[in-house]
Structure formats: structure tokens, C-alpha cells
Amino acid sequence: MTKELVYKSVGELAPLLEAKQLSPVEVTEAVISQIEQYNDLLNAYLRIDAEEARLAAKMAETEIMRGEYRGKLHGIPVGLKDIFYIKDKVVTMGSKIHQNFTPAYHATVIDKLVNAGMVYTGSLNMHEYAWGGTNDNPHFGPCRNPWDPEKIPGGSSGGSAAAVIAGLCIASLGTDTGGSVRIPAAACGMVGLKPTHGRVSKYGVFPLAWSLDHVGPMTKTAEDAAILLEYIAGYDANDPTTSQQPIPSYSDALAKDIKGMVIGVEEEFLKDLQPGVEQLFHKALKTLKSLGAEIKPIQIPSLQNAHYAEMITVLAEASAIHHHNIKTRPEDFGKDVRISLQLGELPSAVEYVQAQQIRHRMKKEFQEAFKSVDAIIAPTLPFTAPTIGQEISLLNNKELRVADELIRLQSPANLTGLPSISVPCGLSDGMPVGIQFYGNAFNEQIILNIAHVFESTNPMQNKKPQLAGVIENV
Amino acid sequence: MKEFIYQTSLRMGFTIQEEDFEMLEKRLEAIKKLRNSVEDTTLGENDMALVNIPNGGDFA
Numbered sequence: 001m002t003k004e005l006v007y008k009s010v011g012e013l014a015p016l017l018e019a020k021q022l023s024p025v026e027v028t029e030a031v032i033s034q035i036e037q038y039n040d041l042l043n044a045y046l047r048i049d050a051e052e053a054r055l056a057a058k059m060a061e062t063e064i065m066r067g068e069y070r071g072k073l074h075g076i077p078v079g080l081k082d083i084f085y086i087k088d089k090v091v092t093m094g095s096k097i098h099q100n101f102t103p104a105y106h107a108t109v110i111d112k113l114v115n116a117g118m119v120y121t122g123s124l125n126m127h128e129y130a131w132g133g134t135n136d137n138p139h140f141g142p143c144r145n146p147w148d149p150e151k152i153p154g155g156s157s158g159g160s161a162a163a164v165i166a167g168l169c170i171a172s173l174g175t176d177t178g179g180s181v182r183i184p185a186a187a188c189g190m191v192g193l194k195p196t197h198g199r200v201s202k203y204g205v206f207p208l209a210w211s212l213d214h215v216g217p218m219t220k221t222a223e224d225a226a227i228l229l230e231y232i233a234g235y236d237a238n239d240p241t242t243s244q245q246p247i248p249s250y251s252d253a254l255a256k257d258i259k260g261m262v263i264g265v266e267e268e269f270l271k272d273l274q275p276g277v278e279q280l281f282h283k284a285l286k287t288l289k290s291l292g293a294e295i296k297p298i299q300i301p302s303l304q305n306a307h308y309a310e311m312i313t314v315l316a317e318a319s320a321i322h323h324h325n326i327k328t329r330p331e332d333f334g335k336d337v338r339i340s341l342q343l344g345e346l347p348s349a350v351e352y353v354q355a356q357q358i359r360h361r362m363k364k365e366f367q368e369a370f371k372s373v374d375a376i377i378a379p380t381l382p383f384t385a386p387t388i389g390q391e392i393s394l395l396n397n398k399e400l401r402v403a404d405e406l407i408r409l410q411s412p413a414n415l416t417g418l419p420s421i422s423v424p425c426g427l428s429d430g431m432p433v434g435i436q437f438y439g440n441a442f443n444e445q446i447i448l449n450i451a452h453v454f455e456s457t458n459p460m461q462n463k464k465p466q467l468a469g470v471i472e473n474v
Numbered sequence: 475m476k477e478f479i480y481q482t483s484l485r486m487g488f489t490i491q492e493e494d495f496e497m498l499e500k501r502l503e504a505i506k507k508l509r510n511s512v513e514d515t516t517l518g519e520n521d522m523a524l525v526n527i528p529n530g531g532d533f534a
Contacts, residue, residue: 305515308508327488339497345486346479346502354512356523401504 005030006167007464011223013170014072020064024075027170028057028119031077034167035121042144044153044163046082046092048122053077056119063117072227074117079169081157082123083130084110085204093206094126094156096139096332097325107204108239109173109215109232116231121169125159128337130175130208131318132156133183133406134388138334142388145188146465147431151385154187154406156180156208160218161188165465171228172218177208178310179380179410181216182422186380186434189424189460191451192218193225194410196441197417198243200229201236209317212310212414222423222452226250229444245442253445254452259292261450262373263437268303269378269409272395276428280459281379284425284435287457288377293450298369298376302362303412307404309362310411312347312355319344336403359415366416370440375447378409380422380434410436419444423451426459475499 005013005027016022032050039045060075080086083093085103092098106114114120125143127135135143135158143158145151146166153162157174161184164172174181176194185192193216200215207213217228229250236242265285273281285295319326319341326333326341333341369376382405383393392399413420418441422434435454439447479498483490490498 302515304511308505308512311505311508323486327486330488330491335494339494339501342483342488342490342494343498343501343505345488346482346498347505351509353523354517357517357521358512358515360523361517361521404504 002026002030006034006170008170009220009224010072010076010171010227011221013076017064017075018069024057024060024064024119025054027075028053028077028121031121031167031169038166039168041149042146042162042166042168043141044125044143044159044166044168045079045122046094046125046140046159047090049120053119053121060117060119070117073113073231076118077121077170078113078118079121079124079160079163079172080110081126081160081172081174083126083175083206084173085206086110086120089123091123091206093130094128094137094140097329103204105204108201108236110204112232124163124172127156127158127180128334129206129318129322130156130177130180131337131340133179133403135159135184136388144388145385147189148385150387151431152187152388154184154381154385157218158184161185161190161192164218164220165190171220171224173228173232174216174218175205175208176214176216176414177212178314178407178414181214181218182380182410182420182434182436183406185218185422186424186436187385187432189432189434189465190218190220191222191225191421191423192216193229193421193444193448194413194419195229195233195444196243196419198241199419199442199444200232201234201239201242203236203238207321209314211317212314214414222421222448222455223251223254225421226254226448243442248445250445250448253449256449257292258288258450258453261293261375262296263288263293263450264296264298264369264373264376266298266300266303266376266378268300272382272398272400273379274383274395274428276384277379277382277433280426280428280433281435284454284459285377287454287459291453291457296373298373300362300365300369302358302365305358306362306412306415307408309355309358309415310407312351313359313415315340315344316347316352362412363416366418366438375450376438378436378438380409380436381406382409384428384431384433413438417441419447421447421451423455424460425454427463432460475502
């Protein structure tokens with residue numbers, strides 16, 4: 001039983017903890033044991049706070065035994081990407097430059113998770129400053145994919161994905177500027193939700209590119225993503241981009257079926273896919289139809305400009321943030337991030353403004369599309385996780401840059417601020433493949449429900465990473 | 475291209491290591507190619523340039 005606990009979801013553990021049939025101490029010890037056994041291999045954690053986790057678990061146990069159960073995250077071991085400010089803890093952003101940075105306050109989402117009673121287990125590996133999708137970190141070493149340690153887990157929130165799926169924590173949070181929650185979720189076979197821009201506060205979260213950044217749950221199931229979103233969503237006076245829109249019960253929305261729902265398909269999302277990904281995508285369409293959904297072709301012409309708009313925006317905003325350090329200590333950045341930051345100094349102001357014009361047009365086109373569909377489906381990644389260090393991928397007989405391909409299908413959600421969730425749809429050559437559902441603004445409950453219903457068809461057939469026999473299939 | 479990169483780095487006050495030039499050129503060239511699709515797109519005065527997207531992009 002102890003070993004099995006680490007592979008359970010929040011939704012499975014919470015009722016047992018509430019009913020006092022299971023202690024947070026038991027769950028936390030199981031997670032710590034898993035970390036001790038596999039972190040050297042996966043390099044998912046940058047810092048393990050085992051003793052603090054034990055104390056927090058004991059406190060949660062005492063509170064629950066006293067009848068002071070706080071809710072579904074009470075006593076749940078949560079690891080966090082090393083980009084969220086945690087008071088008096090070193091937060092590195094995966095960088096050398098911030099190796100001794102100790103914030104004086106909690107990020108708003110950290111405050112919320114602490115109040116919910118989470119058991120914090122430590123900080124998780126990430127791409128340096130979140131500026132990349134591989135999590136091949138030059139300062140702390142690459143994080144590895146639990147399905148195949150020679151492959152990337154995706155990034156930038158790679159440590160979060162590797163830790164959750166390998167049972168080194170129960171749930172996590174990531175940040176997503178061009179897919180950094182959904183890329184690793186797809187590459188590691190789990191759920192990643194990028195909520196609507198303004199749904200979750202970014203106060204105390206180190207930025208990559210302000211206008212594209214989002215915070216989102218990374219979990220084993222859509223239900224867990226709904227649970228986490230309920231805790232972290234909401235207006236924050238410290239983050240002027242947050243919304244006062246009411247927060248629905250995302251968990252309650254999961255009870256619904258998807259009969260009669262209309263799901264749009266845009267051809268632009270289906271270009272240059274690995275054959276195995278294409279096959280599983282079409283299989284997913286069939287599954288959705290069998291569940292009662294209608295599949296409808298749609299057109300969003302500005303998608304052809306999405307990659308340009310994303311690149312110009314993220315390059316310019318990230319370089320503005322790091323401008324001082326790229327001038328004064330370029331050698332302290334890893335090579336790929338250094339080049340991206342220098343590259344971001346080169347586009348013209350006109351290009352940046354035009355990129356924002358494209359975003360505005362794209363938003364209008366998505367708005368138009370959502371008049372006739374409930375969600376839009378797309379593959380999350382065009383390929384399964386590439387090998388660590390791989391720079392080029394052959395797709396549709398074209399040699400394409402891996403770093404570009406990682407974000408190609410996801411950046412429209414960042415450019416428009418629309419919510420998007422990635423959910424596993426099967427395995428191709430033993431590696432996970434994800435599909436994503438785009439939703440209309442502040443309609444996370446709809447895409448969570450579709451993901452949940454799709455997930456209930458068991459597309460992964462209960463398979464879990466085995467790390468070549470190292471991690472047991474439970 | 476190399477001259478443009480060099481001159482911009484001088485203007486913006488950062489130094490590029492010699493080993494980084496080749497990669498920078500390649501990546502700038504890739505952006506230039508992506509831009510071709512934008513040059514073909516007619517952006518008008520009604521395509522406003524919202525630098526930030528407040529509250530989910532004014533969808534509500």
C-alpha cells in the first residue's frame with residue numbers, strides 16, 4: 001500500500017485523509033522514500049525539503065485528527081517549480097544568477113496552497129528562467145523523462161511533470177508562457193492546465209514574458225487540475241492582470257457528459273505531425289464522437305502568424321527583463337538562454353507592435369469560432385519527447401528545430417489568453433502523447449469536463465512509466 | 475546579418491561572444507522567414523496592438 005500511495009491522485013487520497021483512514025504522515029513518508037530512491041536518476045528536484053515536509057505532515061495529521069480538515073489539499077505532498085517565491089527559501093529560477101535569491105514574501109499562489117494545508121516537499125527543476133522547452137538545465141543538469149531517462153521531460157516545467165508522474169510528489173504547479181505547463185504534461189503523460197490569463201495571480205512568480213505568462217496545475221488527472229485550480233484561482237490586488245470574474249466549482253463541472261458538445265478542429269494544428277501522434281489524434285477524435293461530441297472544422301486564419309507573434313513577444317519581453325544581466329554578466333547564463341536573450345534585443349519596435357496586432361486579430365478570430373464550438377482540439381506536441389540534446393526533428397520530411405516545434409501548437413493559447421488543457425491520449429513507441437483542448441475565456445470548467453470524460457475512456461490503459469524496470473508498474 | 479547584429483549589440487550595450495554569432499545569425503534568419511507570412515498579412519488600424527491582455531483578453 002505504501003508504495004502505491006505515491007501514484008495516487010489528490011482525488012483519490014483526499015477522501016481517505018478526510019476520513020482519517022490514511023495519515024498525511026504516511027503519504028509524505030511514501031513520497032520522501034520515492035524521492036530518495038529516484039531523484040538521482042530523474043533530477044526532478046533541485047532541493048528536497050524532507051524534514052520540513054515531515055513537520056508539515058505531522059501538523060496536518062494533528063489538525064485532521066482534531067476535526068480541522070481544511071479541504072482536499074490538506075496533507076497532500078506538493079512539489080513546486082523553482083520559480084514561485086517562497087518566503088525565506090532560496091528560489092533559483094533554475095539559474096546561476098539567482099542561486100542565492102531568497103524572497104521576503106510568498107507568491108500569492110503559495111499563500112493559497114499553504115492556507116489549504118499542502119505539505120511542501122521541495123523545489124523542482126526547470127529550464128533556466130523558464131526560457132525554453134527542454135529542461136536541459138546547464139547549471140543543475142537535465143531533468144529526465146520517467147518514461148525514458150534519455151528523453152527530455154519537456155519544459156520549462158519539466159521537474160514538475162517528472163516528479164508528479166513518477167510519484168515524487170502528488171501534484172504540482174508550473175508556469176506556461178508558450179506551453180511550459182502543457183509541453184511537459186504531454187511529454188510525461190499527465191494533465192497540464194493553462195488557465196485563462198487573469199484567472200490565477202502571478203504575483204511573486206518570476207516572469208519570463210509578462211503578457212504571455214500563466215500559472216497552472218500539473219496533475220495526474222483532470223479532476224486534480226480542477227481541485228488545484230479552485231484553490232489558486234481568483235482576483236489578487238497585487239496582480240493588476242487578475243480578473244474579478246466569479247470562480248465556478250470546477251470539480252462539480254466534471255460530473256457532466258459531453259453529449260452534444262461541439263469540438264472544433266483547425267487544419268493548421270494538424271500540419272507536420274509525427275505519424276504516431278497523428279494516429280492517436282484521430283483515434284481521440286473517434287473517441288470523442290463515440291462519447292456524443294460533434295467534431296466541426298473551423299478556421300482561424302491568423303494561426304499562420306502565431307509562431308512569429310509568440311517569438312517576437314517572448315523574445316522582446318524576456319530580453320527587457322534580463323537586459324541588465326545580459327549586458328553585465330552574459331557568461332552566467334547557459335548558452336541557449338544567453339543566445340535567446342541576445343536575440344531578443346534585435347527585432348524592431350515595429351515588429352513587437354505588429355506581433356500585438358496579430359494577437360488582437362487572433363483573439364477576434366477565436367471569439368468568432370467560439371460562437372459555434374464549445375472547445376477546440378489540437379495535438380499538444382507534434383512529436384513524442386525528443387532525446388536530451390536533440391536539436392533537429394524530422395517531421396513530414398522537413399528538418400525542424402525542436403525548440404520551435406515544442407511551442408508551435410500551444411502558443412496561440414498564450415497569445416490570446418485563452419485556457420487550454422493537455423491530457424494524455426495514448427502511447428506511441430512507448431512514449432506518451434497528449435491532446436489539448438482550447439476553451440473560451442473563463443470557461444475552464446468546460447475543457448476540464450471534456451478532458452475528464454475523455455480520460456475516463458482510459459487512453460493510457462493504466463500504463464505508468466517503468467524507467468526500464470526501475471519504477472514498478474503498480 | 476552579422477554586421478546588423480554587431481551594430482545592434484553596440485547600440486544596446488551588450489557583447490556577443492564570437493562562438494555565439496553563428497547561432498544568433500541562424501535564429502535571426504529563422505525569424506526573418508517567419509516574418510514573410512506577416513508581410514503578406516494586411517494589418518489595419520482596427521487590429522489594435524494590446525501590449526498586455528487584461529482579464530483574459532476582454533472576452534467577458
